[in-house]
Amino acid sequence: MSVLQSVAxxxxxxxxxxxxxxxxxxRQAMVASIYGLVLGILFFVLQAPDVALSQTAVGAVALPxxxxxxxAKIRSDE
Amino acid sequence: xxxxxxxxxxxxxxxxLLALLLYSYAGLPDFGHYRGPYGDIxxxxxxxxxxxxxxxxxxxxxxxxxxxxxxxxxLLAAVVGVATLLRRLGGExxxxxxxxxxxxHVPSASVATGVAGLGVVGPTVLIGLYVVVHGHQTPGGGFQxxxxxxxxxxxxxxxxxxxxxxxxxxxxxxxxxxxxxxxxLTLIGISGLVFGGAFFENVLPLGxxxxxxxxxxxxxxxxxxxxxxxxxFALMVSEFLQQTLVVRSDKGSQQK
Numbered sequence: 001m002s003v004l005q006s007v008a009x010x011x012x013x014x015x016x017x018x019x020x021x022x023x024x025x026x027r028q029a030m031v032a033s034i035y036g037l038v039l040g041i042l043f044f045v046l047q048a049p050d051v052a053l054s055q056t057a058v059g060a061v062a063l064p065x066x067x068x069x070x071x072a073k074i075r076s077d078e
Numbered sequence: 079x080x081x082x083x084x085x086x087x088x089x090x091x092x093x094x095l096l097a098l099l100l101y102s103y104a105g106l107p108d109f110g111h112y113r114g115p116y117g118d119i120x121x122x123x124x125x126x127x128x129x130x131x132x133x134x135x136x137x138x139x140x141x142x143x144x145x146x147x148x149x150x151x152x153l154l155a156a157v158v159g160v161a162t163l164l165r166r167l168g169g170e171x172x173x174x175x176x177x178x179x180x181x182x183h184v185p186s187a188s189v190a191t192g193v194a195g196l197g198v199v200g201p202t203v204l205i206g207l208y209v210v211v212h213g214h215q216t217p218g219g220g221f222q223x224x225x226x227x228x229x230x231x232x233x234x235x236x237x238x239x240x241x242x243x244x245x246x247x248x249x250x251x252x253x254x255x256x257x258x259x260x261x262x263l264t265l266i267g268i269s270g271l272v273f274g275g276a277f278f279e280n281v282l283p284l285g286x287x288x289x290x291x292x293x294x295x296x297x298x299x300x301x302x303x304x305x306x307x308x309x310x311f312a313l314m315v316s317e318f319l320q321q322t323l324v325v326r327s328d329k330g331s332q333q334k
Binding site: 053062 | 109110132134135209217218219221222225226228229232311314315318319321322
């Protein structure tokens, strides 16, 4: 395992833990977006560029977006 | 269930899960040591057999294209589910989009956000199209490119207004893209059955490796998936935005 791969693995573990430890859903959506990006980087350094592209697009953009919009809807109803 | 019972159940289940995990990790091949034969075989045959340098796409859109068709219809079902759940219900009405209502101060996107956002819409569309049409040559393909294309539509909203988004990507266009993409992929599969001998048989001329028009039906299937995915994701984002910004409960607005 190269240094780059170890660093990416540690980053994923660290950011994943912060996703779990973030309690406010709004902040969590942002941290989850960073997590999607970091996981994409891990897939990339593990030489899986196809999965990295999917992961970055879905995990860093689409998923946090759905959470954000759902939160916005809940708040507008309150 | 009391707290201590819950903890006991968790500890027992957690210990079992940990034991199973450790047991299965012990049986994994070493890091970087791929064991199965299929990956090696496909790496060897994808260029001589299909003139495709992106082996993952050769698997997705040719060797195991039937799986992609299944996934395509999972996405379709998910999009239909979202559209059904987020429809305007009885007792709800549509208002002017929140960000355009007169008499209420909602900060609009700053000029910097607008310029930067609209500035990257073009490059994003270009990258998305590139990723879709080069599916058989470089990493990526219909799914990845389709999601990138859908984010371009989102950028339009972030940089400008909801009404602009609806003008640039109206619902009927998203639905049309999703439907045409799904139908196109199915037709590519059926054409293999008609002109060849099997569902999704690669019946088009393969051309030569490295050319944009090569690898037979692989780039076509990639484009069909790209169309379906961009339409599906754009539709989901539009439905969510509509529900968030426009649809209001009748009861809620009377109280305002």
